[in-house]
Amino acid sequence: MQSAAIPGREIGVFDSGVGGFTVLRELRELLPQARLRYLADTAYAPYGNLSPEAIRARSFAITAHLLARGAGLVVIACNTATAHAIEALRAHWPGVPFVGTEPGIKPAVAATRNGRIGLLATPATAASPRLRALIERHAQGREVVVQGCPGIVDHIEAGDLDSQALRELVERHCTPLRAVGVDTALLGCTHYPLIERLWQAALGPHVKLLRIETAVARRAVDLWVPAPGSQPALQIETSGDPRALGDWVERVLGWRGPDVHAWQPENAAP
Ligand code: DGL
Secondary structure (H helix, E strand, O other): OOOOOOOEOEEEEEEOOOOOHHHHHHHHHHOOOOEEEEEEOHHHOOHHHOOHHHHHHHHHHHHHHHHHOOEEEEEEOOHHHHHHHHHHHHHHOOOOOEEOOOOOHHHHHHHOOOOEEEEEEOHHHHOOHHHHHHHHHHOOOOEEEEEEOOOHHHHHHOOOOOOHHHHHHHHHHHHHHHHHOOOEEEEEOOOHHHHHHHHHHHHOOOOEEEOOHHHHHHHHHHHOOEOOOOOOEEEEEEOOOHHHHHHHHHHHHOOOOOOEEEOOHHHOOO
C-alpha cells in the first residue's frame, strides 16, 4: 500500500550514481517549481554488484538523510534499490510516500506482437525475487527473457557512453535476446537510457525499446504536495567526488555549473 502524500520542503531522489538523472530530468520538466535533492551514491556504485543486504543498508542511510533534510517524498530512481529495499523502507517509514522504479512489464505485454520480451537489468535486479514476482504477476503467458548486464554501469559512471569496449559489451548482453527473437525490450536500469542508441543498434531497428523514467516521474508528480512557501531548487550530493560528478552532469546532461556537494552518512546534517 502506498502512503498518502505528506507536505514536505523537498523531493528526495537517489540512485547508485548517475542513472537516476534520467528520472530527475523528467521530474525537473514536470515540476519546475519543486525543491529537488538528488543523491548519487557514487562511492558504492554499481549497486548491481552488491549483495541485497548491502543495497538495503545503503538505501536506509540515504533515505534517513533525505528525510532529515526535509523530503516529503522519496523517489528511488534505481531499479536495483527498488528491487531489494523498497519493501523494507516502506515498512520502516510507513508515513513516507516512496516512488520506486521497476521495469514496465505491463506496457511491454501490451506492446509485444510476437509474445517475446527482453529485459535488460543489473545482475542484482535480474536475480531479485521481486522482479520474478513482477513478471509472474503481469507477463500473461508472454516469454520474458531477463538478461543481467554486468559492466555496463561502470562505463556510464566513468563517462564512457560510446567506446568500442562498451559497444562490444552491449552487443554481448543483447545476444540472448536476439537469439529468441524478442520484438520488445525493457531498459530495466535507470542508467541504460543514457546509451539507448547502443541498445537499439545491438538489438536492431525492429525491436521496440521501452523505458520507465517518465512514468516514475509522473507518479511522483501525482503524490507530491509541496509545503507552503517552498522555493524551487536543485541540490546534488554524492558520496564520491563532487567535482567529477559536476563535470559529468555538465558534459552529458548539459546542465550548467550544477551545485554538487560531498555527502557521507556520518556528516549528514540533521
Ligand atoms: N541505476 C540503477 C538501476 O536502475 C543502479 C545501477 C547500478 O548501480 O548497478 O538499477
